[in-house]
Amino acid sequence: KAGVTQTPRYLIKTRGQQVTLSCSPISGHRSVSWYQQTPGQGLQFLFEYFSETQRNKGNFPGRFSGRQFSNSRSEMNVSTLELGDSALYLCASSSGTFDTDTQYFGPGTRLTVL
Amino acid sequence: GENVEQHPSTLSVQEGDSAVIKCTYSDSASNYFPWYKQELGKRPQLIIDIRSNVGEKKDQRIAVTLNKTAKHFSLHITETQPEDSAVYFCAVRRGYSTLTFGKGTMLLVSP
Numbered sequence: 001k002a003g004v005t006q007t008p009r010y011l012i013k014t015r016g017q018q019v020t021l022s023c024s025p026i027s028g029h030r031s032v033s034w035y036q037q038t039p040g041q042g043l044q045f046l047f048e049y050f051s052e053t054q055r056n057k058g059n060f061p062g063r064f065s066g067r068q069f070s071n072s073r074s075e076m077n078v079s080t081l082e083l084g085d086s087a088l089y090l091c092a093s094s095s096g097t098f099d100t101d102t103q104y105f106g107p108g109t110r111l112t113v114l
Numbered sequence: 115g116e117n118v119e120q121h122p123s124t125l126s127v128q129e130g131d132s133a134v135i136k137c138t139y140s141d142s143a144s145n146y147f148p149w150y151k152q153e154l155g156k157r158p159q160l161i162i163d164i165r166s167n168v169g170e171k172k173d174q175r176i177a178v179t180l181n182k183t184a185k186h187f188s189l190h191i192t193e194t195q196p197e198d199s200a201v202y203f204c205a206v207r208r209g210y211s212t213l214t215f216g217k218g219t220m221l222l223v224s225p
Binding site: 004033035042043044045048055056058090099100102103104105106107108 | 146207
């Protein structure tokens with residue numbers, strides 16, 4: 001099976017702009033989780049979507065939002081970008097049907113905010 | 115919410131030595147404990163995981179032990195090799211809640 005893919009791989013934006021990142025899960029997986037990775041904070045959970053519904057949400061401001069489509073592909077959006085939003089954004093997919101599912105990560109999108 | 119502490123933050127060993135990384139967690143109802151390895155510039159990859167009904171699991175040179183009473187679990191790597199150099203993350207999950215990650219351990223294996 002093809003792995004988790006993310007597009008784009010790199011993005012440069014300026015403060016105040018908005019950005020949309022995309023994640024395509026492994027075929028058959030219905031859960032997609034998003035994480036922000038920074039050197040200081042490690043891997044921080046943003047949100048999880050399962051069958052087009054947000055199942056879990058992390059402690060990020062409302063500028064961070066997401067959605068999932070009927071084919072399980074997911075997008076996350078960050079509005080009014082701030083310098084501190086510069087990070088590697090990772091998505092991970094799993095079947096979502098077992099509480100001990102393995103999560104498989106995508107390669108990430110490196111976002112730089114200038 | 116869940117709190118995961120991971121130690122040490124950096125670990126340097128000589129090739130052939132063993133390496134041990136320890137994580138403690140706060141939620142006694144947590145039932146799933148994976149370990150991920152992230153090489154520089156690459157995605158995190160699962161290397162081993164353990165469920166709460168198991169005390170130990172091995173996969174070649176890698177093992178994980180779980181002490182539910184003390185709420186800690188450890189990653190053991192034996193006969194370390196330079197290609198084991200990476201950042202290792204532990205994680206904890208309760209039911210269908212989120213995975214909560216430790217801050218990571220940078221392992222450096224010197225030839």
